[in-house]
Amino acid sequence: MDQNQFHRLIKEGEDKLREAGIDAASAEVEIILLTLLDVERIDLYLYGAKLIDDKIVEKFRKIIERRATRYPLQYILGEAWFYGRKFSVxxxxxxxxxxxxxxxxxxxxxxxxxxxxxxxxxxxxxxxxxxxxxxxxxxxxxxxxxxxxxxxxxxxxxxxxxxxxxxxxxxxxxxxxxxxxxxxxxxxxxxxxxxxxxxxxxxxxxxxxxxxxxxxxxxxxxxxxxxxxxxxxxxxxxxxxxxxxxxxxxxxxxxxxxxxxxxxxxxxxxxxxxxxxxxxxxxxxxx
Ligand SMILES: C[S@@+](CC[C@H](N)C(=O)[O-])C[C@H]1O[C@@H](n2cnc3c(N)ncnc32)[C@H](O)[C@@H]1O
CATH class of the missing domain: 3.40.50.150 (Vaccinia Virus protein VP39)
Known part of the structure:
Protein backbone atom coordinates (compact mmCIF):
# COMPACT_ATOMS: atom_id res chain seq x y z
CA MET A 1 0.00 0.00 0.00
CA ASP A 2 1.34 3.48 -0.75
CA GLN A 3 1.43 6.38 1.70
CA ASN A 4 -1.76 8.01 0.30
CA GLN A 5 -3.77 4.79 0.57
CA PHE A 6 -2.43 4.36 4.13
CA HIS A 7 -3.63 7.84 5.13
CA ARG A 8 -7.01 7.23 3.46
CA LEU A 9 -7.39 3.97 5.44
CA ILE A 10 -6.59 5.76 8.69
CA LYS A 11 -9.10 8.51 7.89
CA GLU A 12 -11.77 5.95 6.95
CA GLY A 13 -11.35 4.27 10.37
CA GLU A 14 -11.33 7.55 12.27
CA ASP A 15 -14.47 8.84 10.50
CA LYS A 16 -16.40 5.63 11.24
CA LEU A 17 -15.46 5.71 14.92
CA ARG A 18 -16.23 9.42 15.24
CA GLU A 19 -19.66 8.90 13.63
CA ALA A 20 -20.28 6.24 16.29
CA GLY A 21 -19.62 8.85 19.01
CA ILE A 22 -16.10 7.74 19.96
CA ASP A 23 -14.06 10.83 20.92
CA ALA A 24 -10.65 9.16 20.98
CA ALA A 25 -11.08 7.92 17.39
CA SER A 26 -7.54 8.79 16.24
CA ALA A 27 -5.89 7.18 19.24
CA GLU A 28 -7.99 4.04 18.84
CA VAL A 29 -7.20 3.71 15.12
CA GLU A 30 -3.52 3.98 16.01
CA ILE A 31 -3.85 1.26 18.68
CA ILE A 32 -5.63 -1.03 16.21
CA LEU A 33 -2.88 -0.60 13.60
CA LEU A 34 -0.09 -1.00 16.16
CA THR A 35 -1.69 -4.26 17.33
CA LEU A 36 -2.36 -5.63 13.83
CA LEU A 37 1.14 -4.81 12.56
CA ASP A 38 2.87 -5.53 15.89
CA VAL A 39 5.20 -2.52 15.55
CA GLU A 40 6.30 0.42 17.70
CA ARG A 41 4.55 3.78 17.22
CA ILE A 42 7.45 5.41 15.36
CA ASP A 43 7.66 2.49 12.93
CA LEU A 44 3.95 2.69 12.21
CA TYR A 45 4.37 6.08 10.54
CA LEU A 46 7.77 5.30 8.95
CA TYR A 47 7.03 1.86 7.48
CA GLY A 48 3.34 1.15 8.27
CA ALA A 49 2.13 1.63 4.70
CA LYS A 50 4.56 -0.99 3.36
CA LEU A 51 3.43 -3.57 5.93
CA ILE A 52 -0.27 -3.35 5.11
CA ASP A 53 -1.65 -6.00 2.76
CA ASP A 54 -5.23 -6.95 1.83
CA LYS A 55 -5.54 -9.31 4.82
CA ILE A 56 -4.60 -6.54 7.25
CA VAL A 57 -7.05 -4.15 5.59
CA GLU A 58 -9.81 -6.73 5.96
CA LYS A 59 -8.99 -7.30 9.65
CA PHE A 60 -8.77 -3.54 10.24
CA ARG A 61 -12.21 -2.92 8.71
CA LYS A 62 -13.74 -5.77 10.75
CA ILE A 63 -12.35 -4.32 13.98
CA ILE A 64 -13.58 -0.82 13.10
CA GLU A 65 -17.04 -2.19 12.31
CA ARG A 66 -17.21 -4.04 15.65
CA ARG A 67 -15.86 -1.05 17.60
CA ALA A 68 -18.41 1.25 15.92
CA THR A 69 -21.10 -0.72 17.79
CA ARG A 70 -19.41 0.72 20.95
CA TYR A 71 -18.13 -2.71 21.99
CA PRO A 72 -14.90 -2.02 23.97
CA LEU A 73 -11.71 -2.05 21.95
CA GLN A 74 -9.91 -3.96 24.70
CA TYR A 75 -12.35 -6.88 24.42
CA ILE A 76 -12.05 -6.86 20.62
CA LEU A 77 -8.24 -6.97 20.77
CA GLY A 78 -8.23 -9.19 23.88
CA GLU A 79 -5.73 -6.95 25.63
CA ALA A 80 -5.44 -3.83 27.77
CA TRP A 81 -2.51 -1.80 29.06
CA PHE A 82 -2.02 -1.10 32.77
CA TYR A 83 0.99 0.41 34.56
CA GLY A 84 3.09 -0.03 31.40
CA ARG A 85 2.25 -3.70 30.98
CA LYS A 86 -0.03 -5.60 28.63
CA PHE A 87 -2.80 -7.76 30.14
CA SER A 88 -5.19 -10.26 28.58
CA VAL A 89 -8.82 -9.33 29.02
C1 LIG B 1 -13.98 -3.01 39.81
S1 LIG B 1 -13.52 -4.69 39.50
C2 LIG B 1 -11.76 -4.59 39.77
C3 LIG B 1 -10.97 -5.57 38.96
C4 LIG B 1 -9.45 -5.32 38.97
N1 LIG B 1 -8.93 -5.37 40.33
C5 LIG B 1 -9.16 -3.95 38.36
O1 LIG B 1 -8.79 -3.04 39.13
O2 LIG B 1 -9.28 -3.80 37.14
C6 LIG B 1 -14.15 -5.44 40.97
C7 LIG B 1 -13.89 -6.94 41.12
O3 LIG B 1 -14.49 -7.35 42.35
C8 LIG B 1 -15.05 -8.63 42.19
N2 LIG B 1 -16.09 -8.78 43.23
C9 LIG B 1 -17.36 -8.31 43.23
N3 LIG B 1 -17.99 -8.67 44.36
C10 LIG B 1 -17.10 -9.39 45.09
C11 LIG B 1 -17.17 -10.05 46.36
N4 LIG B 1 -18.28 -10.04 47.09
N5 LIG B 1 -16.06 -10.70 46.80
C12 LIG B 1 -14.93 -10.73 46.06
N6 LIG B 1 -14.82 -10.13 44.84
C13 LIG B 1 -15.89 -9.48 44.37
C14 LIG B 1 -15.57 -8.65 40.78
O4 LIG B 1 -15.71 -9.98 40.31
C15 LIG B 1 -14.50 -7.83 40.05
O5 LIG B 1 -13.51 -8.68 39.51
Whole structure:
Protein backbone atom coordinates (compact mmCIF):
# COMPACT_ATOMS: atom_id res chain seq x y z
CA MET A 1 0.00 0.00 0.00
CA ASP A 2 1.34 3.48 -0.75
CA GLN A 3 1.43 6.38 1.70
CA ASN A 4 -1.76 8.01 0.30
CA GLN A 5 -3.77 4.79 0.57
CA PHE A 6 -2.43 4.36 4.13
CA HIS A 7 -3.63 7.84 5.13
CA ARG A 8 -7.01 7.23 3.46
CA LEU A 9 -7.39 3.97 5.44
CA ILE A 10 -6.59 5.76 8.69
CA LYS A 11 -9.10 8.51 7.89
CA GLU A 12 -11.77 5.95 6.95
CA GLY A 13 -11.35 4.27 10.37
CA GLU A 14 -11.33 7.55 12.27
CA ASP A 15 -14.47 8.84 10.50
CA LYS A 16 -16.40 5.63 11.24
CA LEU A 17 -15.46 5.71 14.92
CA ARG A 18 -16.23 9.42 15.24
CA GLU A 19 -19.66 8.90 13.63
CA ALA A 20 -20.28 6.24 16.29
CA GLY A 21 -19.62 8.85 19.01
CA ILE A 22 -16.10 7.74 19.96
CA ASP A 23 -14.06 10.83 20.92
CA ALA A 24 -10.65 9.16 20.98
CA ALA A 25 -11.08 7.92 17.39
CA SER A 26 -7.54 8.79 16.24
CA ALA A 27 -5.89 7.18 19.24
CA GLU A 28 -7.99 4.04 18.84
CA VAL A 29 -7.20 3.71 15.12
CA GLU A 30 -3.52 3.98 16.01
CA ILE A 31 -3.85 1.26 18.68
CA ILE A 32 -5.63 -1.03 16.21
CA LEU A 33 -2.88 -0.60 13.60
CA LEU A 34 -0.09 -1.00 16.16
CA THR A 35 -1.69 -4.26 17.33
CA LEU A 36 -2.36 -5.63 13.83
CA LEU A 37 1.14 -4.81 12.56
CA ASP A 38 2.87 -5.53 15.89
CA VAL A 39 5.20 -2.52 15.55
CA GLU A 40 6.30 0.42 17.70
CA ARG A 41 4.55 3.78 17.22
CA ILE A 42 7.45 5.41 15.36
CA ASP A 43 7.66 2.49 12.93
CA LEU A 44 3.95 2.69 12.21
CA TYR A 45 4.37 6.08 10.54
CA LEU A 46 7.77 5.30 8.95
CA TYR A 47 7.03 1.86 7.48
CA GLY A 48 3.34 1.15 8.27
CA ALA A 49 2.13 1.63 4.70
CA LYS A 50 4.56 -0.99 3.36
CA LEU A 51 3.43 -3.57 5.93
CA ILE A 52 -0.27 -3.35 5.11
CA ASP A 53 -1.65 -6.00 2.76
CA ASP A 54 -5.23 -6.95 1.83
CA LYS A 55 -5.54 -9.31 4.82
CA ILE A 56 -4.60 -6.54 7.25
CA VAL A 57 -7.05 -4.15 5.59
CA GLU A 58 -9.81 -6.73 5.96
CA LYS A 59 -8.99 -7.30 9.65
CA PHE A 60 -8.77 -3.54 10.24
CA ARG A 61 -12.21 -2.92 8.71
CA LYS A 62 -13.74 -5.77 10.75
CA ILE A 63 -12.35 -4.32 13.98
CA ILE A 64 -13.58 -0.82 13.10
CA GLU A 65 -17.04 -2.19 12.31
CA ARG A 66 -17.21 -4.04 15.65
CA ARG A 67 -15.86 -1.05 17.60
CA ALA A 68 -18.41 1.25 15.92
CA THR A 69 -21.10 -0.72 17.79
CA ARG A 70 -19.41 0.72 20.95
CA TYR A 71 -18.13 -2.71 21.99
CA PRO A 72 -14.90 -2.02 23.97
CA LEU A 73 -11.71 -2.05 21.95
CA GLN A 74 -9.91 -3.96 24.70
CA TYR A 75 -12.35 -6.88 24.42
CA ILE A 76 -12.05 -6.86 20.62
CA LEU A 77 -8.24 -6.97 20.77
CA GLY A 78 -8.23 -9.19 23.88
CA GLU A 79 -5.73 -6.95 25.63
CA ALA A 80 -5.44 -3.83 27.77
CA TRP A 81 -2.51 -1.80 29.06
CA PHE A 82 -2.02 -1.10 32.77
CA TYR A 83 0.99 0.41 34.56
CA GLY A 84 3.09 -0.03 31.40
CA ARG A 85 2.25 -3.70 30.98
CA LYS A 86 -0.03 -5.60 28.63
CA PHE A 87 -2.80 -7.76 30.14
CA SER A 88 -5.19 -10.26 28.58
CA VAL A 89 -8.82 -9.33 29.02
CA UNK A 90 -12.08 -11.07 28.14
CA UNK A 91 -15.72 -10.35 28.96
CA UNK A 92 -15.16 -12.25 32.24
CA UNK A 93 -13.20 -9.32 33.65
CA UNK A 94 -13.58 -5.59 33.89
CA UNK A 95 -11.40 -3.59 31.50
CA UNK A 96 -8.82 -1.96 33.81
CA UNK A 97 -8.97 1.82 34.12
CA UNK A 98 -6.07 4.28 34.48
CA UNK A 99 -7.47 5.55 37.83
CA UNK A 100 -6.50 2.23 39.42
CA UNK A 101 -2.86 2.90 38.56
CA UNK A 102 -2.96 5.52 41.34
CA UNK A 103 -3.90 2.85 43.88
CA UNK A 104 -0.93 0.77 42.72
CA UNK A 105 1.46 3.70 42.80
CA UNK A 106 0.48 4.58 46.38
CA UNK A 107 0.80 0.97 47.54
CA UNK A 108 4.20 0.50 45.85
CA UNK A 109 5.55 3.74 47.33
CA UNK A 110 4.26 2.80 50.77
CA UNK A 111 5.95 -0.63 50.71
CA UNK A 112 9.21 0.86 49.40
CA UNK A 113 9.24 3.88 51.72
CA UNK A 114 8.49 1.79 54.81
CA UNK A 115 11.08 -0.74 53.59
CA UNK A 116 8.68 -3.56 54.34
CA UNK A 117 10.59 -6.80 54.05
CA UNK A 118 8.69 -9.43 52.03
CA UNK A 119 5.39 -7.54 52.15
CA UNK A 120 2.22 -9.58 52.26
CA UNK A 121 -0.54 -8.11 50.14
CA UNK A 122 -4.19 -9.02 49.70
CA UNK A 123 -6.03 -7.86 46.57
CA UNK A 124 -9.79 -8.07 47.11
CA UNK A 125 -11.68 -8.21 43.78
CA UNK A 126 -8.60 -9.05 41.72
CA UNK A 127 -10.49 -9.31 38.40
CA UNK A 128 -7.99 -9.54 35.52
CA UNK A 129 -5.19 -9.37 38.08
CA UNK A 130 -3.85 -5.95 37.12
CA UNK A 131 -3.31 -4.82 40.72
CA UNK A 132 -1.99 -8.21 41.87
CA UNK A 133 0.45 -8.62 38.95
CA UNK A 134 1.62 -5.00 39.15
CA UNK A 135 2.44 -5.50 42.84
CA UNK A 136 4.25 -8.75 42.06
CA UNK A 137 6.32 -7.14 39.30
CA UNK A 138 7.13 -3.90 41.14
CA UNK A 139 7.78 -5.49 44.55
CA UNK A 140 9.79 -8.61 43.71
CA UNK A 141 9.85 -9.95 47.29
CA UNK A 142 6.11 -9.50 47.89
CA UNK A 143 3.70 -12.40 48.43
CA UNK A 144 0.24 -11.64 47.13
CA UNK A 145 -3.17 -13.19 47.67
CA UNK A 146 -5.61 -12.47 44.85
CA UNK A 147 -9.25 -12.95 45.86
CA UNK A 148 -12.31 -12.68 43.67
CA UNK A 149 -15.83 -14.04 43.81
CA UNK A 150 -15.61 -14.93 40.11
CA UNK A 151 -13.80 -18.16 39.15
CA UNK A 152 -13.76 -17.01 35.53
CA UNK A 153 -12.00 -13.77 36.46
CA UNK A 154 -9.41 -15.67 38.53
CA UNK A 155 -8.59 -17.81 35.49
CA UNK A 156 -7.68 -14.65 33.56
CA UNK A 157 -5.73 -13.26 36.55
CA UNK A 158 -3.72 -16.50 36.74
CA UNK A 159 -3.01 -16.35 33.00
CA UNK A 160 -1.77 -12.75 33.34
CA UNK A 161 0.41 -13.70 36.31
CA UNK A 162 1.93 -16.53 34.26
CA UNK A 163 2.81 -14.22 31.40
CA UNK A 164 4.89 -12.12 33.83
CA UNK A 165 6.37 -15.22 35.58
CA UNK A 166 4.79 -14.05 38.83
CA UNK A 167 2.42 -16.94 39.62
CA UNK A 168 4.77 -18.52 42.17
CA UNK A 169 4.31 -15.57 44.52
CA UNK A 170 0.55 -15.33 44.12
CA UNK A 171 -2.17 -17.35 45.83
CA UNK A 172 -5.48 -17.23 43.96
CA UNK A 173 -8.63 -17.76 45.99
CA UNK A 174 -12.24 -17.75 44.97
CA UNK A 175 -13.87 -15.92 47.85
CA UNK A 176 -16.77 -13.70 48.77
CA UNK A 177 -14.63 -10.87 50.18
CA UNK A 178 -12.58 -12.28 53.13
CA UNK A 179 -14.66 -15.41 53.66
CA UNK A 180 -12.31 -18.05 52.18
CA UNK A 181 -9.20 -16.70 53.94
CA UNK A 182 -7.78 -18.68 56.83
CA UNK A 183 -8.64 -16.77 60.04
CA UNK A 184 -4.96 -16.34 60.97
CA UNK A 185 -4.00 -14.64 57.66
CA UNK A 186 -2.44 -11.19 58.21
CA UNK A 187 -1.36 -8.66 55.57
CA UNK A 188 0.80 -5.55 55.39
CA UNK A 189 -1.47 -4.18 52.71
CA UNK A 190 -5.05 -4.88 51.79
CA UNK A 191 -5.81 -3.37 48.39
CA UNK A 192 -9.06 -3.20 46.50
CA UNK A 193 -10.63 -1.64 43.48
CA UNK A 194 -14.12 -2.68 44.54
CA UNK A 195 -17.37 -2.33 42.64
CA UNK A 196 -18.63 1.11 43.75
CA UNK A 197 -21.35 2.23 41.34
CA UNK A 198 -24.89 2.77 42.59
CA UNK A 199 -27.93 1.16 41.01
CA UNK A 200 -29.01 4.58 39.67
CA UNK A 201 -25.61 5.47 38.19
CA UNK A 202 -25.47 2.11 36.43
CA UNK A 203 -28.39 3.06 34.18
CA UNK A 204 -26.48 6.04 32.76
CA UNK A 205 -23.16 4.35 32.01
CA UNK A 206 -21.77 4.48 28.46
CA UNK A 207 -22.06 1.26 26.40
CA UNK A 208 -18.35 0.47 26.78
CA UNK A 209 -18.65 0.33 30.59
CA UNK A 210 -21.91 -1.62 30.43
CA UNK A 211 -19.97 -4.36 28.63
CA UNK A 212 -18.01 -5.01 31.87
CA UNK A 213 -19.41 -7.78 34.11
CA UNK A 214 -22.13 -6.13 36.23
CA UNK A 215 -20.69 -7.71 39.39
CA UNK A 216 -17.47 -5.74 38.87
CA UNK A 217 -19.33 -2.40 38.83
CA UNK A 218 -22.44 -2.31 40.95
CA UNK A 219 -22.64 -2.45 44.74
CA UNK A 220 -26.11 -1.70 46.08
CA UNK A 221 -28.26 1.45 46.24
CA UNK A 222 -25.39 3.82 47.17
CA UNK A 223 -22.64 1.76 45.56
CA UNK A 224 -21.26 1.28 49.07
CA UNK A 225 -22.12 -2.32 50.00
CA UNK A 226 -18.69 -3.82 49.21
CA UNK A 227 -16.81 -0.79 50.57
CA UNK A 228 -18.71 -1.07 53.89
CA UNK A 229 -17.75 -4.76 54.10
CA UNK A 230 -14.11 -3.90 53.34
CA UNK A 231 -13.94 -1.27 56.08
CA UNK A 232 -15.75 -3.51 58.52
CA UNK A 233 -13.63 -6.66 58.09
CA UNK A 234 -10.16 -5.51 56.96
CA UNK A 235 -8.88 -4.76 60.51
CA UNK A 236 -9.15 -8.47 61.37
CA UNK A 237 -6.69 -9.28 58.57
CA UNK A 238 -4.22 -6.38 58.82
CA UNK A 239 -0.85 -6.52 60.55
CA UNK A 240 -0.23 -3.93 63.26
CA UNK A 241 1.19 -1.24 60.96
CA UNK A 242 -0.73 -2.40 57.94
CA UNK A 243 -2.90 -0.30 55.66
CA UNK A 244 -6.20 -0.76 53.87
CA UNK A 245 -6.13 1.10 50.53
CA UNK A 246 -9.02 1.16 48.12
CA UNK A 247 -10.44 3.05 45.16
CA UNK A 248 -13.70 5.00 45.54
CA UNK A 249 -16.31 6.76 43.41
CA UNK A 250 -16.20 10.54 42.87
CA UNK A 251 -18.87 11.28 45.52
CA UNK A 252 -18.09 8.73 48.25
CA UNK A 253 -15.25 10.36 50.24
CA UNK A 254 -17.43 12.20 52.80
CA UNK A 255 -19.55 9.17 53.60
CA UNK A 256 -16.43 7.00 53.99
CA UNK A 257 -14.81 9.59 56.30
CA UNK A 258 -17.97 9.53 58.43
CA UNK A 259 -18.10 5.73 58.61
CA UNK A 260 -14.43 5.45 59.64
CA UNK A 261 -14.60 8.33 62.16
CA UNK A 262 -17.05 6.32 64.22
CA UNK A 263 -14.96 3.13 63.90
CA UNK A 264 -12.41 3.32 66.69
CA UNK A 265 -10.21 0.56 65.23
CA UNK A 266 -8.89 3.05 62.65
CA UNK A 267 -6.37 5.72 63.62
CA UNK A 268 -5.71 7.50 60.33
CA UNK A 269 -7.48 8.27 57.08
CA UNK A 270 -6.05 9.91 53.96
CA UNK A 271 -7.98 10.50 50.78
CA UNK A 272 -5.87 11.02 47.66
CA UNK A 273 -7.14 12.82 44.57
CA UNK A 274 -6.54 11.64 41.02
CA UNK A 275 -5.17 13.75 38.15
CA UNK A 276 -8.67 15.13 37.53
CA UNK A 277 -8.78 16.41 41.12
CA UNK A 278 -11.36 13.79 42.11
CA UNK A 279 -11.15 11.93 45.45
CA UNK A 280 -9.98 8.50 44.33
CA UNK A 281 -8.02 6.44 46.86
CA UNK A 282 -8.72 5.97 50.58
CA UNK A 283 -5.87 4.90 52.90
CA UNK A 284 -6.79 3.65 56.36
CA UNK A 285 -4.34 2.82 59.15
CA UNK A 286 -5.06 0.93 62.38
CA UNK A 287 -4.79 2.24 65.96
C1 LIG B 1 -13.98 -3.01 39.81
S1 LIG B 1 -13.52 -4.69 39.50
C2 LIG B 1 -11.76 -4.59 39.77
C3 LIG B 1 -10.97 -5.57 38.96
C4 LIG B 1 -9.45 -5.32 38.97
N1 LIG B 1 -8.93 -5.37 40.33
C5 LIG B 1 -9.16 -3.95 38.36
O1 LIG B 1 -8.79 -3.04 39.13
O2 LIG B 1 -9.28 -3.80 37.14
C6 LIG B 1 -14.15 -5.44 40.97
C7 LIG B 1 -13.89 -6.94 41.12
O3 LIG B 1 -14.49 -7.35 42.35
C8 LIG B 1 -15.05 -8.63 42.19
N2 LIG B 1 -16.09 -8.78 43.23
C9 LIG B 1 -17.36 -8.31 43.23
N3 LIG B 1 -17.99 -8.67 44.36
C10 LIG B 1 -17.10 -9.39 45.09
C11 LIG B 1 -17.17 -10.05 46.36
N4 LIG B 1 -18.28 -10.04 47.09
N5 LIG B 1 -16.06 -10.70 46.80
C12 LIG B 1 -14.93 -10.73 46.06
N6 LIG B 1 -14.82 -10.13 44.84
C13 LIG B 1 -15.89 -9.48 44.37
C14 LIG B 1 -15.57 -8.65 40.78
O4 LIG B 1 -15.71 -9.98 40.31
C15 LIG B 1 -14.50 -7.83 40.05
O5 LIG B 1 -13.51 -8.68 39.51
Missing amino acids: TEDVMVPTPETELLCEIAINFARFKKINQPTILDIGAGSGVVTVTMACELPDAAITAADISEAALRIARQNAQSYFAEDRITFICSDMFEALTPDSRFDLILSNPPYISDDEYKDLPPEVLADPKISLVSGIEGMDIIRRLIDTAPEYLKENGRLMFEIGYNQADLIAKITESDNRYKSISIIKDLNDIDRVVILGLK
